[in-house]
Amino acid sequence: xxxxxxxxxxxxxxxxxxxxxxxxxxxxxxxxxxxxxxxxxxxxxxxxxxxxxxxxxxxxxxxxxxxxxxxxxxxxxxxxxxxxxxxxxxxxxxxxxxxxxxxxxxxxxxxxxxxxxxxxxxxxxxxxxxxxxxxxxxxxxxxxxxxxxxxxxxxxxxxxxxxxxxxxxxxxxxxxxxxxxxxxxxxxxxxxxxx
Amino acid sequence: xxxxxxxxxxxxxxxxxxxxxxxxxxxxxxxxxxxxxxxxxxxxxxxxxxxxxxxxxxxxxxxxxxxxxxxxxxxxxxxxxxxxxxxxxxxxxxxxxxxxxxxxxxxxxxxxxxxxxxxxxxxxxxxxxxxxxxxxxxxxxxxxxxxxxxxxxxxxx
Numbered sequence: 001x002x003x004x005x006x007x008x009x010x011x012x013x014x015x016x017x018x019x020x021x022x023x024x025x026x027x028x029x030x031x032x033x034x035x036x037x038x039x040x041x042x043x044x045x046x047x048x049x050x051x052x053x054x055x056x057x058x059x060x061x062x063x064x065x066x067x068x069x070x071x072x073x074x075x076x077x078x079x080x081x082x083x084x085x086x087x088x089x090x091x092x093x094x095x096x097x098x099x100x101x102x103x104x105x106x107x108x109x110x111x112x113x114x115x116x117x118x119x120x121x122x123x124x125x126x127x128x129x130x131x132x133x134x135x136x137x138x139x140x141x142x143x144x145x146x147x148x149x150x151x152x153x154x155x156x157x158x159x160x161x162x163x164x165x166x167x168x169x170x171x172x173x174x175x176x177x178x179x180x181x182x183x184x185x186x187x188x189x190x191x192x193x194x195x
Numbered sequence: 196x197x198x199x200x201x202x203x204x205x206x207x208x209x210x211x212x213x214x215x216x217x218x219x220x221x222x223x224x225x226x227x228x229x230x231x232x233x234x235x236x237x238x239x240x241x242x243x244x245x246x247x248x249x250x251x252x253x254x255x256x257x258x259x260x261x262x263x264x265x266x267x268x269x270x271x272x273x274x275x276x277x278x279x280x281x282x283x284x285x286x287x288x289x290x291x292x293x294x295x296x297x298x299x300x301x302x303x304x305x306x307x308x309x310x311x312x313x314x315x316x317x318x319x320x321x322x323x324x325x326x327x328x329x330x331x332x333x334x335x336x337x338x339x340x341x342x343x344x345x346x347x348x349x350x351x352x
Contacts, residue, residue: 006345006348009344009348010341013337013340013341013344016337017333017334017337020333020336020337021330021333021334023329023333024326024329024330024332024333025326025329025330026326027321027322027325027326027329028322028323028325028326028327029326030322031319031322078248078251079244079247079248079251079257079261081240081241081244083272107279108275108279109276110276111272111275111276112268112269112272113240113268113269113271113272114265114268114269115244115247115261115264115265115268117251117257117258117261145276145280146280147276147279147280173241173244175245175248178241
């Protein structure tokens with residue numbers, strides 16, 4: 001076997017020295033936090049009564065209770081302060097505008113306020129019942145509170161029903177402006193009111 | 196006495212129109228009180244959230260505080276909803292509860308932040324000193340080993 005040249009051994013020493021130096025300095029180096037490269041976003045979802053993405057209430061009648069779950073996931077990289085606003089509309093009333101990031105002008109009925117750590121999720125049950133008939137919903141009760149809505153609907157011949165929508169807007173507290181801002185996310189369920 | 200009794204219906208008739216005014220004033224004042232209580236609760240909740248955020252940045256464990264903050268958030272939401280439904284007394288009650296809890300959370304978050312910051316500073320020093328000593332030991336060790344190796348290498352030649 002051919003003996004190693006001094007220059008080759010020097011390189012080995014240098015590499016070993018650098019590696020060991022990095023290992024020795026690792027406690028201090030671990031203090032340097034690299035900026036987050038992942039995309040930051042929030043999730044908003046609805047689940048049916050069995051806590052699954054199926055069997056959502058659709059055909060609803062006067063005073064019948066239905067249960068759904070609303071959930072939020074925080075992937076923003078910091079603890080976020082959220083507000084979920086529950087709104088109710090007929091087919092002609094405005095939904096939030098995703099292009100302009102404008103919330104729906106309809107009034108908030110029920111709401112949730114909570115703070116969520118990064119990487120965590122929040123979920124809450126929502127039990128609702130409508131009061132009225134297919135063409136006029138007078139009240140909607142959500143988690144035991146009764147909200148007057150007086151919302152009317154006409155027969156939709158294309159889809160054979162009287163349609164209403166309950167939808168959920170996600171709002172996020174902005175520390176800089178010290179106020180809640182619409183977070184440009186909403187989900188909803190269509191309700192065909194029978195009887 | 197009987198003349199006083201005769202005056203009573205007249206007095207009632209005279210005062211009757213002022214009752215709605217009185218009721219509306221009471222209602223307006225309770226609406227104002229509810230509005231004020233809600234604004235205060237919103238501000239307290241926001242400042243408590245910001246305090247928790249700072250404590251979290253200082254690497255404090257804020258999970259217990261978050262549980263409390265979310266109770267304050269539930270009360271605040273309840274106050275908003277009752278206000279919209281015209282139950283101003285209920286709104287004042289829940290806004291007050293939210294404010295109380297929010298203040299507690301804000302104060303605790305401040306204390307937690309200071310403690311976490313102090314322990315972070317101590318940890319920082321131990322890491323920096325530990326790394327510094329480690330690097331000096333490694334560099335000196337490598338240097339000495341290299342010198343010994345070099346001497347033996349030339350001796351063999």
